[in-house]
Amino acid sequence: MILIRELEIPSSVGAEGWDDFVAAMGIHYGNEALTYGTDELAFTAAETLPEYLDEEHQPTRLFVARDETRIVGAARYEAEPGDDPTTAWLMVDVLPGARRRGVGSALSAKLQGVAATDGIRKAIVYAVSGYGPGERLPAPTGFGSVPRDNAEVAFLLGKGYRLEQVVRGSRLALPVDVTTQFDETVLAAGPDFALHHWVDVTPKKWRVEMAALRQLMSTEEPGAGLDEPEDIWTVERLVEDEERRASSPRTRLVAAVEHLPSGRLAGFTVLSVPAETDRAISQEDTLVRREHRGHRLGMLLKLANLAEVQRWMPGHPAVLTFNAEENRHMLDVNEAVGFVPIGYEGAWRKDLPT
Numbered sequence: 281m282i283l284i285r286e287l288e289i290p291s292s293v294g295a296e297g298w299d300d301f302v303a304a305m306g307i308h309y310g311n312e313a314l315t316y317g318t319d320e321l322a323f324t325a326a327e328t329l330p331e332y333l334d335e336e337h338q339p340t341r342l343f344v345a346r347d348e349t350r351i352v353g354a355a356r357y358e359a360e361p362g363d364d365p366t367t368a369w370l371m372v373d374v375l376p377g378a379r380r381r382g383v384g385s386a387l388s389a390k391l392q393g394v395a396a397t398d399g400i401r402k403a404i405v406y407a408v409s410g411y412g413p414g415e416r417l418p419a420p421t422g423f424g425s426v427p428r429d430n431a432e433v434a435f436l437l438g439k440g441y442r443l444e445q446v447v448r449g450s451r452l453a454l455p456v457d458v459t460t461q462f463d464e465t466v467l468a469a470g471p472d473f474a475l476h477h478w479v480d481v482t483p484k485k486w487r488v489e490m491a492a493l494r495q496l497m498s499t500e501e502p503g504a505g506l507d508e509p510e511d512i513w514t515v516e517r518l519v520e521d522e523e524r525r526a527s528s529p530r531t532r533l534v535a536a537v538e539h540l541p542s543g544r545l546a547g548f549t550v551l552s553v554p555a556e557t558d559r560a561i562s563q564e565d566t567l568v569r570r571e572h573r574g575h576r577l578g579m580l581l582k583l584a585n586l587a588e589v590q591r592w593m594p595g596h597p598a599v600l601t602f603n604a605e606e607n608r609h610m611l612d613v614n615e616a617v618g619f620v621p622i623g624y625e626g627a628w629r630k631d632l633p634t
């Protein structure tokens with residue numbers, strides 16, 4: 281018999297509910313590792329916890345399915361913040377040994393019920409799709425496809441989702457010498473731009489600018505037909521977010537570029553670095569404001585941060601990054617630095633009855 285229940289999110293590492301939280305994260309990252317063929321992408325439960333604690337801006341609920349002996353499936357529900365959310369991001373994971381017994385469907389139905397109660401009109405799922413033989417399902421963007429017979433593809437199609445976008449996961453092996461490329465890019469960018477670096481906490485001077493850039497990030501990334509809502513950032517949210525993340529064992533290394541004539545930030549990029557040097561670094565947001573594009577600032581930011589991370593936190597095996605398959609500009613930058621594709625994810629959408 282399968283029982284589904286909501287998990288209480290532990291308030292801190294080791295607090296009540298911690299073991300179940302660890303089990304749920306283990307199923308998700310275990311599945312991801314199986315599909316990508318590497319466990320380099322995995323975050324530990326302690327690293328993931330801060331994401332679950334931002335009730336105001338990232339209201340997230342976690343459900344688990346348990347059989348007679350153990351937790352066999354986990355499902356995540358994240359609603360758009362605010363009083364009247366219309367979008368929710370969903371994820372269902374089932375242990376490989378417990379599949380094709382209806383666990384995924386039961387968890388999916390649970391999430392669907394929660395979404396209906398919240399008045400959600402659009403559900404979005406990001407699902408990793410490993411190699412699979414046979415027919416491909418192309419993304420409507422014209423870039424990328426997923427194997428139609430894969431479990432997650434058949435499952436999502438069966439639940440009424442449609443594929444909107446394919447996202448590429450890429451890996452850059454470290455160490456990498458970026459000196460020549462960096463010098464060339466500094467010259468190409470010209471004298472109007474200056475780089476700044478910080479760790480974890482945005483300097484007071486840049487808080488307003490960074491809040492604006494974080495907000496832009498939610499609308500400037502190619503969103504295909506997902507139509508994801510704008511994520512509102514204020515200085516208060518930025519400060520709170522950085523305080524909350526201080527409990528994570530990861531370090532965030534930020535590179536930002538200032539447009540000197542205006543004194544404003546033209547863009548930024550973030551690397552999330554695990555404490556253990558044998559684990560891979562995650563590339564997080566990268567953004568250049570529209571009005572400053574065409575000066576190779578995306579490349580400048582990436583190269584600058586790669587140089588910084590290798591100088592101050594050497595020894596990590598790789599950097600991992602995710603980009604929409606149609607985001608040719610960002611892929612060009614990454615490929616020029618040396619990133620190679622390691623796998624693909626489908627971004628799926630389902631419109632829910634109101």
Ligand SMILES: CC(C)(COP(=O)(O)OP(=O)(O)OC[C@H]1O[C@@H](n2cnc3c(N)ncnc32)[C@H](O)[C@@H]1OP(=O)(O)O)[C@@H](O)C(=O)NCCC(=O)NCCS
Nearest residue numbers: 311372373374379380381382383384385407431432434435
């Ligand atoms: C996708 C996933 C959640 C399905 O979990 P599950 O417990 O096996 O799902 P169910 O038993 O409820 O299957 C429901 C239906 O999905 C389809 N399906 C599931 N796995 C399939 C497979 N390997 N091949 C073809 N169809 C499959 C079938 O139509 C199935 O119905 P059926 O068994 O009556 O034929 C599971 O494979 C998984 O955890 N994958 C990794 C995580 C992931 O990609 N999640 C994305 C979905 S949010």
